Amino acid sequence: MRFPPFYLLAIAYLLCSLPACVSYQELVNFEDIRAPRGQATEIENALEVKIQAKDLLRVDVESIDPEAALPFNQGGEMTGVSQASNQNIQLFQGYLVDEDGYIDLPLLGRVKAAGQTVESLQFLIRGKLKTYLRDPVVNVRFLNFKVTILGEVSNPGILNMSNSRVTILEALGMAGDLTDYANRSSILVVREQDGERSFQRINLQTDEVFNSEYYYLKQNDVIYVEPIRARTATISDPGQRVLAYLGPILSAITLVVALASRN
Template identity: 40%
Template sequence: MRLISKYGLTLGILAVFLVIFSSCGSRKNMVYFQPDSTLINTVFEQYIPKIQKNDILTIVVTATDPKVTAPFNPLSTMSSSNMTQGVDLALRPTYTVGKDGEITLPMLGKVRIEGLTRLEAIEKLRSELSQYIKDPGVNINFNNFRVSVLGEVARPGSFIMPTERVTILEALGMAGDMTIRGVRENVTLIREVDGIKTIHRLDLTKQETLNSPYYYLVQNDVIYVEPNKAQINNSKLGANTNIIISIAGLLITVISVLTR
């Protein structure tokens, strides 16, 4: 019985050490943006997302006299003071940017806006509308500014962003941040522009990443956080756990029989 207890104690100690060493990590591998001599000079205006094909945009035209905007807001006439804000937003006209980079607006017809920022598109539409409306106002919002976060994060998934000004940190925050098992030095960003996908690597432990052209995200970006070696090893161990337990049980049984 002492021999059995000794083997049981040994297996227990080995299990504890396995858990400790598989989950440990250094500060260097865990802390975001560790201090160094990097000069932070990035600004959002350098990397403002551009309107792309297949973007879905909400466009609302305003003026001093609401009646003159009715032809340009075909669905807004359904709104009423009794509607909730959410319902009212749902009734606002939306437009999909076609494969030719154009949208089709009432009265104006086709207008090319692909490659423009949201503010540039607003100014272009204001200029086009000025032939029909005095001092028109235009509001454009993205309806499908989606970012996906996958891998070692608390809540992986796809998220619709309320604004086009979004950073990789904000996207990770919406996904509940990286788990302790996520590799912060090699975060993958997949970006598609004009049908061409490109892959970029970001080291979130270095301040220089704040200056990266990929620190600010664009629509349809995909972020992937890979698991560290300990997590990969743990997954292998988990797959073989039943086999290990069975072998250990068999050894203990054999030892028990031999030492009677």
């Protein structure tokens, strides 16, 4: 029995495409979550982000008497400029934590910031301001809290965060989510803290990710999403790219030939 040439082309295409196939299991996140549906679990790995050397902080001081608080504030937001320009201006107005962990505040002098949370630093500055201001209110936030995402995501790059409480899932969402070729069982997080560098791999297909100390990100974390083998095949074999475009065409031709052969 002889097969038409188009049938042979279609079979050859399917055989060549096998290395690039992605299984359903490779595309699913949180497949092995064991918690019963609707059951709440206590968060035991909540992270308190600590201030480190080279962090850039914004410190806003308010009081019942606004004029008395002015000397303790840097320039406020400028009107008539875009939000992106305003953020760039703030990078030059923030307080940089020096190598010894201190920031220099007007009138207050050097204040120890490294090793503290935003809340504890606010409390410390508020106590020092009571000598000068009545009922001072202090707000501290990061200006350079960022994470870097590389690999198999839709939009890799550096993400600048306005909120210091960020999870790895939120960061991946900001990067446009994982691609179809992402290895969801092995996502690498690189962290530098207190002069040390640590590495941790996270499996998004189990519920262990929610209990990991790397679930909540810290400033300057690097996330690398490695590809699965199917992705390697498409890059190493240029023919796979051609087949990706020829596939729909061959399928259409095969269908036409099959219908015509019945007549």
